[in-house]
Amino acid sequence: MGAHVAWLVRSSASNLIFTLFIILSSAVISYGEGDADALLKFKQSLVHTGALNNWDPSKSPCNGTKANWNGVLCTNGYIWGLRLENMGLSGVIDLDALARLPYLRTFSFMNNDFSSPLPDMKKLGKLKSFFLSNNRFSGEIPDNTFAGMRSLKKVYLANNNFTSKIPSSLASLPKLLLMRLDGNHFEGQIPEFQQKGLRIVNLSNNNLEGPIPQNLQKQNASFFSGNKNLCGPPLERCEAARKTEAPADTKPLKAALILLAILLGLVLLVAVIIIGIYIVKRRMNRTEHLRLQSSLGNQSNSPSPKTRTPRAATTEHAKSTKKADSMKLSFVNKEKDTFDLQDLLTASAEVLGSGSCGASYKTLIMSGEALVVKRFKQMNKVGREEFHEHMRRIGRLNHPNLLPLVAYYYRRDEKLLISDFVDNGSLASHLHGNHNAEKPALDWPTRLKIVKGVARGLLYLHNELPTLAVPHGHLKSSNVLLDQSYEPLLMDYTLAPVINTEYIHHLLVAYKSPDFVKHRQLTRKADVWSLGVIILEILTGKFPTFYLTQGNANDAELKAWVNTIARENEVFDEEMRNTMNSQAEMRKLLKIGLACCEESVESRWEMEEVVEKIEEVNSR
Template identity: 40%
Template structure:
């Protein structure tokens, strides 16, 4: 009898256990989540018997793990089932923008690993508790714009140590703006609310448009002076003339040297900038003008940020010691060597070397310099790379330097300065794929027969797969894959460069400097994912096969060829063979393999990332191709 009484309880526990286990499958979790929503016509692809990472709309995956739900502009309503989402441990980004969700803020705080939470243009309402974001330390982007949220801005929101983008415009938030505790915030919009009081000094760096539409706000950057801080009238101001400067012989030599150094550095920077502008106007109107060869044969000093250049050829020990002492005195430090495989050199060696200008790109200027030990290096003077402090920057760059793969070029050294950074890597004489394909068709282009092109594509894909494995947690493991950042060794082995920079770059500048932001889903949905790199890989494949300069590399779009449209149109009209580069089209025995590669490139450049090839699948297909 006792057993009979317990039996129903055991049975219930078993049923609950099996139900829980069955919901651990991603497709079951998402189907449970779907049942909580209303108006789900847009989610017809979410069906049992199929896998979410194989074509379910709005599902972002990496290596078979669901990392994002991007369900923007799908007419969805109902409830957001947080219980179901908790069963997706790899989830990092949530986008429900431009739908019809309403009611109080869902309990997203239970999803502590979320990095991006995008809820703009819905009908959410009510107050958000002050401690709501306390357990969401991973958050980088929060977009709550154009809802009906009210009450105070949660204090916990402004205490997130990783927060970079905060958009609360178009709500009914009231009260004072909390003081932000960290300085990583790059993008801010609090306009069109009911906020009042003085704008915190830490937020005064943002544009006045970030605060417009709040009549009660005052202080910088607005033109409205806060009560009690009005500027006294000129009648009551007693201006005391500044004291005369001390005689020159009483000024500290260090201060005088500092002024001289910064003045000379400024002049050098102005000359370099002028050179870059002139040279860029002589070439194509684009931000990706580095072809991998010395297009500008001008010899200039290597521009060390904040340091007066030494005279070329100076090699006296006394000069080196003096320069090192000056660098230390002004807090400039030295070059941080990341690898001694190519020998060691320092900041003084760079200052003694003459540099040849290679070009100017979205991330900065590039120079070739020859060290005293005979090693040729490329020095990149990087702008807009202030997202990390020195210790974090050092840790990130050392990760890159420790990479070992035949298709990855690792950095040799770096120099850190708050405003600018120098990244030093080995100079690859043959230059970039962009140069070989388009720079000098009379000489270089003949090198690229079909076997060589296939080798390059397969090597690029192999290097990209390695980066996606090493940086699996990154939104953009490469982020800047294009033919100008693929260097070729003497035997045409591709070397990927300028990778993994997304965490280092100011978020407000990422869209202008990183090529992965050309992926169509970013302009349409505002979301980034590793599949942006797959789009860039597809573009490389189409560029290599057609031999045409992609218009996607040009910001103005006024030159080059839209190779994506060209190829997709040719495939739809069953005339793929017509777009193959005539330089290789004569290889009849390899025509079928070329067409297979063309279709792989087209599948990688699908406009909808949900229909785009997964990187692992693309690698498998590429490895099957034969010469």
């Protein structure tokens, strides 16, 4: 009887759990359907929605962190953001529809064609950021438009047609960090912004007047330029500005004197016009060069790699010809075309390091996006068209194990390559850095995963660039970045065609391979040799010191490093974890690495064979 009662209790509990599961499942399904309905209602208020044709009501907008609909940003099956940029959209932004998305925290509709007044943003009270720059929004913004938006951190309304005063509700947002209102027609005085965490407030090119509030006086002066009646730090003192205003009765006399001075100046200008143009051009070129050095850091002038904010040259930059072609970034990834060179010049720059090819800097632009700017020294002999064509060629490469190029900058004596910042560091730092509980040594399955990813990325380069002697040319552990899931990303690839030939054997790893050191022979198997070195480095934890050799590596040193590994019995890195029952597979990979490091080019394996053999290795 007792057993029967116990069974009934267990059965009832099971039925209850099953019922709850059905209810929760139904709730999840209806939630997903609600998201889709909200977005489709939002789409109805838009015009020219061709870019949103894949918003299919038969599919859920999100599948985990993957979006099924264009422009939707997902996490754990929820819609947390919308990025509908450069789509030619117009119409009305239906905030009532967006308010039905409970986890929406950010949206960006930049570079579209919206021309209505700004909607009542406080309807999205939990929003953290919005980006509406480069549209045609117009009219006044009511004072209470942003009231109660206590989570709002980033407000981008630049380059629209807003008028009247800056809404005072912006000044009361407790978490505001970044605000861009530049390029509008705002007038009147600037509200008293009291937020302690404010980083950037750009109010340039409006019709603002009066003193700059004290809490904004440490902002860059360029953020207030283009407002002729603003005064106070960081601009001219208000007292000095008032003194420059002429009394009404002296204005005609001063106007006559000014006209006379202009006429005299024109006479002198005609006499020296040719010399003047030459001097101005020369100074502009020199100023731009020095500005770029101070903005992005000049390793030779920096005593230590400390964080710095390169904003000193920004004022001069704002006065120069911003539309000049020589100051434009060239984007190869159009999805990232949301910043310009001025954003880099006004961003803080942290020196990441100075390698053989040049210095690298981490910059955080105004959108909050982290980028890496790499400044190359030895590319000044490559022509403009040749450089542009090669960068476009690199930009077309697309593989999960390549760090994609975002943009580049060309001047005859200045070359910059820009990519996303990967915050998990390089393979070299994980192999040779200090390990602790927070940053343990890489285990065997992870190391094998990295080897396979590096090999696949390298094979892709060899297949996509059949005409290049060395498709990568600079493969080493410090040029392999690791994302958060420890998937490797190759960087600094395919640089040989644009590096000055007299420096190339000093800079690139492939030119330190045994075949080049001994016979000045360079083949695609130099990349195979570099891959073999990385495999041995990953398995043994030993750093190949000949990378540090300037110029050509010592042939005996190369042989000694490889031969030492080949003859040692206890060769594997002692810090490598999860090696139980994997010794046979580890030795299989070791043999592949040694085969890649064969001194004879003829005996060394082809890339396709190497990758095929690596794919056969298992973690157990």
